[in-house]
Amino acid sequence: MSEKIKILAVDDEKFNLKLITSCLPKTTYEVIGFTNAVEALQAFKNEFFDIILLDIIMPGIDGFELRRLLRKISKNKPIIFLTAMIDDSKSTLLNEISWDPFTYYMKKSFSKKELQEKIEYVINIYLRQKQLSSNSSRMESELALAGDVQRILLPPWCMIDSYTVTSSLYLPQSQVSGDIYEFFQLEDEKYLLLIGDIAGHGISAALYMMAVQSFIKVTAHEKKLAPHEFLNEINKFFCNELEGASYMTCSVAIIDFSTNHIHMQSAGHPGLFVCSSATGEIINSENYEKGGIPTGWFSQTNYRLEDSIEFNFPDDALIVGVTDGLFDACNQDGISLDPSELAEIIGSLAGSADAVTFPHRLVNAIMQMGYEQLSDDICIVALEKRINNPNLFELLIPPQLNEVGKAAVTFSQKISDPKVAVKIELLLHEYLNNIILHGMERKDSKQHIWVSMEQSNDKILIRGVDRGKRCRQEAGEQIDTDEDDSSFQASSGRGLKIMRDITSGISRSSYCGMNETIFTLEA
Amino acid sequence: MLKESIIIYMRDILGITGSDAEELFDCYVETLEQLCQKLEQAVEQHNVMEIRNITHSIMGSSSNIGANIISEQAAAANMAAKSHDFGSVKSLSQELKKYPEILRK
Numbered sequence: 328m329s330e331k332i333k334i335l336a337v338d339d340e341k342f343n344l345k346l347i348t349s350c351l352p353k354t355t356y357e358v359i360g361f362t363n364a365v366e367a368l369q370a371f372k373n374e375f376f377d378i379i380l381l382d383i384i385m386p387g388i389d390g391f392e393l394r395r396l397l398r399k400i401s402k403n404k405p406i407i408f409l410t411a412m413i414d415d416s417k418s419t420l421l422n423e424i425s426w427d428p429f430t431y432y433m434k435k436s437f438s439k440k441e442l443q444e445k446i447e448y449v450i451n452i453y454l455r456q457k458q459l460s461s462n463s464s465r466m467e468s469e470l471a472l473a474g475d476v477q478r479i480l481l482p483p484w485c486m487i488d489s490y491t492v493t494s495s496l497y498l499p500q501s502q503v504s505g506d507i508y509e510f511f512q513l514e515d516e517k518y519l520l521l522i523g524d525i526a527g528h529g530i531s532a533a534l535y536m537m538a539v540q541s542f543i544k545v546t547a548h549e550k551k552l553a554p555h556e557f558l559n560e561i562n563k564f565f566c567n568e569l570e571g572a573s574y575m576t577c578s579v580a581i582i583d584f585s586t587n588h589i590h591m592q593s594a595g596h597p598g599l600f601v602c603s604s605a606t607g608e609i610i611n612s613e614n615y616e617k618g619g620i621p622t623g624w625f626s627q628t629n630y631r632l633e634d635s636i637e638f639n640f641p642d643d644a645l646i647v648g649v650t651d652g653l654f655d656a657c658n659q660d661g662i663s664l665d666p667s668e669l670a671e672i673i674g675s676l677a678g679s680a681d682a683v684t685f686p687h688r689l690v691n692a693i694m695q696m697g698y699e700q701l702s703d704d705i706c707i708v709a710l711e712k713r714i715n716n717p718n719l720f721e722l723l724i725p726p727q728l729n730e731v732g733k734a735a736v737t738f739s740q741k742i743s744d745p746k747v748a749v750k751i752e753l754l755l756h757e758y759l760n761n762i763i764l765h766g767m768e769r770k771d772s773k774q775h776i777w778v779s780m781e782q783s784n785d786k787i788l789i790r791g792v793d794r795g796k797r798c799r800q801e802a803g804e805q806i807d808t809d810e811d812d813s814s815f816q817a818s819s820g821r822g823l824k825i826m827r828d829i830t831s832g833i834s835r836s837s838y839c840g841m842n843e844t845i846f847t848l849e850a
Numbered sequence: 851m852l853k854e855s856i857i858i859y860m861r862d863i864l865g866i867t868g869s870d871a872e873e874l875f876d877c878y879v880e881t882l883e884q885l886c887q888k889l890e891q892a893v894e895q896h897n898v899m900e901i902r903n904i905t906h907s908i909m910g911s912s913s914n915i916g917a918n919i920i921s922e923q924a925a926a927a928n929m930a931a932k933s934h935d936f937g938s939v940k941s942l943s944q945e946l947k948k949y950p951e952i953l954r955k
Contacts, residue, residue, distance in 0.1 A: 340907055340910070341877065341881065342874075342911050343911060343914065346915070349864065349870050349874050350865070384906050384907075435910045435913060435914050436913040436915075437914075438865075439863070439864045439866070440865070
């Protein structure tokens, strides 16, 4: 605001402008008056005013029309209509004033005191609203930043190493989430998986999540703990370090891929689903719902070895962890997803979806079944043992253009036939360049593109999975024309044609923020 | 009497005195005179819209300065114009026309 309150006054009568100026002392107010709307509008475009005083009945452009024109320049500059106008039976005056939240009204005649008080009252409201709006914008920025920090702390959406393939879907309900998961190697073929949900929402839950994430990483690497011991450490952390200010439900598992053995324990959280990819059967169906007390509730809680679960799993097992936000998914009738229903969906999907695509395909399947209303944070993790298959080669490619060449050559070197190898190299060049240039909005280090190549006697299947812009196809739809998918267009428009010429078929599918592309080539 | 009541109004309600009050008063009288001349023309033309706009302006200005009797007569002329009662409008406009001279005395 200026030092003096600067007022734009518009009235077709010079007397009324003079009256306003006489009522407002020059020490505090600067009144710029106009008898016509056109000049007033021009002045408003070129100068700053704190407030506008408008007459209503004026020849040509009246006060209401002038306000409409002023609002094209400023949506919220306060306006006071000064008028002797009496409202008609249709409440024209009331309606014209009330639709705009920054319009006020004052009857002529007014006293000097009334006019000054009204102006100061209106300006104070305006300044308070401006402050609130500024605070709100700042909070939005801080939330967005907190969301970015959370994403940095979380594991990448897809990870592959010598023993495992893991994929995750992290869907905060707003910009930040209280859901947490961690997956990392403890030693050799032994891994830790933790998935949990910190109480509450918003910034506080997100901050606790970040603190717990750091604690888990340090504790897991420093100490060799069984699941129940891990839960006891987490419980102490919540009760002592966080002084009982929050709590977390979670499931912890130690998975040994050398012996195909899982040792897990739950603290008030859904357990892991362990399914056979061949049969869709849930191996631990008797105990995936086994609960426990959330960590952080009581300092005296003692998680015991005898409460944990241990069992073996087959090589083709798919291990899935979910947070309970999935059980809050509702259909149009307000009915939420039942745990047994979820288990059925997971089991049936396990037969057709591998770990890489499973989390996104699971949410997609749930929404297709009508459970579209997601009211809580959701986190899904899927992992499987990496089986030694000489015909299968897979790679995670960073979304950087300078990585494309390297990746394309690496794949082509796996092919013995030089003609086919060249095709593979060219195909991957086009595909990866198009996805990175046109499909990826975020290109940070966690947005890897997963690519696999599987050879059989007569054909080669190349699968690419990215988390770029949604492709337009229905699941598995074949791409026939250049216009079918804009994210497949090279700047010259030839990219898709080149890929079609090399391959005998291309299909694209999109599942809840993940795109899967399958190329088929003759071997 | 009317002039005195206006001056008292300016002093007590508007808080305007001295040369500012004189200037404002003179501006009002000049405005009133101009509006009354326009009103006379509008009445001759039986231009209801114009009559109503002008009498509305006289109402506003007059009530702002405490010239309530003028404001009320302008309001009456405004209502008469709305009813197309040009006889009443004419007589009221002729009454209004006298005030600038009265105020200058």
